[in-house]
Amino acid sequence: MDEFKDDIVEKKKSSKKGFILIIVAIVIIVGAYFGSEYYMESTKYISTDNAKVDTKIFQITPGTNGKLTKINVAIGDSVQAGQILGRAEGGPYIKSPINGEVMDIKADLGQLVSPTDVVFVVAGVNDMYITANIEEDDILKIAEGQEVTISLDAYGKKSFPGYVEKVDKITTNKLSNMTTSFTTSGTYTKVTQLIPIKIKLNENINLKNIIGTNANVKIKIK
Template sequence: MKKFKKIGIILLFVLVIGGCAGAFYYFSVNANLLKTDNAKVTAKMYTVTGTSSSKLLEWDVSKGDFVVKNQVLGRQEILPNITSPINGTVVKSDAIVGQLAGPTTQLAVIADTDDMYIGVNIEETEIAKVAVGQKVDVTIDAYGKRVFSGRVTEIDTVTQTYFSNGMTSFSTSGDYTKVKQLIPVKVVIDNPDELPLMYGMNCEVAIHLH
């Protein structure tokens, strides 16, 4: 009986030590990771506007079309040719033949398909931990548990909402409410199998802090 009791104590001791070691490993690993699911597949977007304040006579592209740099997209009465600034995909087309279009009139938006990346939004209280060059593990919802290796390549110098007046919030009484800001971070991943990526695909990222 004493022998079984002794074996039981030893097994309990081993389980406790093993559990502590596992917990230590889990927390030490996760302490060196910054995780978020506020991330999507994206690309730099370019806005196409009119070349002059005149009538749009012709428009030759639609949403989803692939275009090349300097390709003629449409024509106006004055300074006629409207061209693409990059190689990319038309993700928005607002042009209507016959409308007046000036240099501030958005006619289309073209995404840079040669430079697709993961756009990650990091809370301002965590951004000091992030640096260009850090390794990143990325999972894309469309591809299940597959992990893509990546690197932080760029950290924006302004918050996500800076130019949309989203920095602060005021109630009707004029009371100030501080709103936690998000900093956009660019992560480029390795995609050796060239799996198709679509703008807006949801992702989860884990940034290695050390």
């Protein structure tokens, strides 16, 4: 009788071990599958969420001291390059440097302004794009014309097709005149550098009201 009970116990232990081995095998197979999928994905695409809706933005100053005597535009007005936006007394006409839209007016009529005060902000809304910052290890894999899938947070992460229009040749640190980083001991601190790329959407999507909002990009490199 005891031998019979021992046999049942051994069979249960063996069954339990077999079940555990099956679970472990399934986990290994699933892990290997998703690992290989991730690897294959990484060889075909470069993805980053370090991306934003962008355009050229000009902060326009009066170039003189004096009262603001003329404001010829309102926020939201479309303007042409060379169009007169306003004037401060005794100074030159304040003109738009580009075709675009007045995004902000930072002074009131009659207000005293200095030569460096920003009075008008004009954005080049006719040339909207996505700026994505790519890590230096991946930048040589990027080329103009490559297909891109862009996901926009402001559109509920909806995806749009696009392409790489331009790859910059200088890092964001150099563009912002940041200095080389050293520790107090004088040793160099290596920081991964980022290089901006310009991405255009294939579709005519209204982006002018979401300048600066977040995007995700997935660039097809093969």
